[in-house]
Amino acid sequence: MTRADQALVRLGGAGLRLIDGALTGRPTVNQLLVGLRREPAQRRFEPDWILYWVASSGRGVQRRLDRSCLEIGDAPFAWGTIRVFDRLSAFNTFVTFGGTVTVSHASDGTLVAQFTSPAPILRWTGGEPAPDVRAAEAECFFARLMVPIDFTSGAEALVSATRPGALYAAMLADLEPRLAAERALDAPDARLAAAVRRESRRMRDTDASAWQEGGALLDRLGLAGRGPHAVPA
Helix, strand or coil: CHHHHHHHHCCCCCCCCCCCEHHCCCCCCCCEEECCCCCCCCCCEEEEEEEEEEEEEEEEEEECCCCCCCEEEEEEECCCEEEECCCCCCCCCCCCCCCCEEEEEEEECCCCEEEEEEECCCEEEEECCCCCCHHHHHHHHHHHHHHHHHHHHHHHHHHHCCCCHHHHHHHHHHHHHHHHHHHHHCCCCCHHHHHHHHHHHHHHCCCHHHHHHHHHHHHCCCCCCCCCCCCCC
């Protein structure tokens, strides 16, 4: 059975499936599976095309993937959003820190896209289950990155060259000062604070190099200095 056929089995009757590595005991193997089938199957959401980001010469470029795609195989994708559209232009949006996308055909002709990342792929809008509590914060962090990207030469290439896990660590480190301020005001978002504490602890314990690289990225972009990089346990 090919990788595409295996992915199609994992999709079952769905058009897309988000696999959270933390729930499977493999927190560095996160996947978004999307099946672009030849014929509609009267599903609630039937993917028709995908928009995502890639890095080209150090800059972000949006790429469209549909059934006409001839580029089969593995390729890197960049940080930003992955948006999956159906034939009626309804869409599901996911926030990602980058990784590898594998595009291939299953034996029934379905074009299967497998987005795999060592960092979480966060559901943001559309469908079930509910959006990940970290997704909006990741988008806010990416908006903050655009300030040095817009005004500092080489900043976008620097971010594009950062490993997905390190970019995720940078987001966690960037969140810590605001959460500390909210704790001081006795108005924290309890779910978000718990997720940040848990993930920061995991990364410090299992991937210290990514944690340090994330902090160094904030320093180089001039985004550090609002508080410590570590989130207290």
